[in-house]
Amino acid sequence: MAKAVQQRTLKTRAKLLDAAQAMISEGGYEAMRVEEVVLRAGVAKGTFFSHFKDKDALMDQLIGAKIDRHLDGIEALDAPTSIAEMAEAMMPLITFMTCERYVFDVILRHSGAAANADIGPVAMTFGRHAEVVTKWLWEKPFRKDISAELQAEGVQAFMVQAISLMFCSLHNSVAPRERLETYLNAWLMPTA
Amino acid sequence: MAKAVQQRTLKTRAKLLDAAQAMISEGGYEAMRVEEVVLRAGVAKGTFFSHFKDKDALMDQLIGAKIDRHLDGIEALDAPTSIAEMAEAMMPLITFMTCERYVFDVILRHSGAAANADIGPVAMTFGRHAEVVTKWLWEKPFRKDISAELQAEGVQAFMVQAISLMFCSLHNSVAPRERLETYLNAWLMPTA
DNA sequence: CGATGAAATTGACCGTGGTCAATATTTGGA
């Protein structure tokens, strides 16, 4: 039962996603306008909101999908054997996350899951990213005194911090990659 | 020269701030509406935007001031001698930051300084917070292998992470204080 | 096929943040 989803629905959703993607390709994520999307998709405004809870939900989906593709690439890599390698491995993801201030804001807003209860695509990618790093650290542990999971959580915290500071005019003289390496050295290879 | 600021200006700004503060007291930060604020202040809408760049800028100011007051209290404390004490010392700040999801969003959005260049009140408080923690760690260092500044940056990163996860439905079973202690133990007292 | 209920779509409408040319007020100098 519940043969709910009609063909029409899939087609409409695809049109909306295509239109949104096209707008983003042209002017970036921040420039995406719901009004323009429905215009291009040739549907009414209300239709948009019967497919996506709000504009943010669409962003969540599009950005989440993009992150997932980057994680595919990262997951295919061998476990890094040095801090520098680990930072290097994460750079494609960081580059995307920093492509627009707006994108990073959306990611932050959804990383801890959307306001109420349900986990969205971006939140899922944070879970997945943690898993990938955990696996690395399980194969090739840097520290033995704490679990791989905890180490991975820290890696994530420092990644976010490195990106945040890059957007901060007080601290943007240091590149995120350099800063990340500093953090990871201190976090994963403490000498005292 | 530049005897710019008129008496009138100060009065108007005070009226706007008072009205905003009153609304927040009644319904929380999220419920604040610019239209209602100008109504209560008895000025035109345009006046609001000649005093504050946008709604966010007012929030930045109000929330920044609140954080500053919490930092006053924290700064007056003696340097903590244990991780538990340090987490305890930071709790008033964390409690405020988590009072509303919206508040935390505003803080995150401004922690890395507003979009373009200039540092706002909230960003200043992040600088100040780092200084306070740095001073603690200078007086009573936990680690010797990295600078107090770097340790402080990590403390900040983990504070943000602990709060973010609290808002995440995947991870909100652990209280932020507990999580923060776990992080700080691993960060400030590594045993390998 | 025609009827019936469920699901998708529509578009006029609203809330609210933000703009700007016109107007009013203040200030400092002659």
Next chain:
DNA sequence: TCCAAATATTGACCACGGTCAATTTCATCG
């Protein structure tokens, strides 16, 4: 005291996300 330049205020207007009752389309069954 009066005038011109600087500064502050006004409110009609716009942009854009989001809502919802009415309407259209679809799937199923007798």
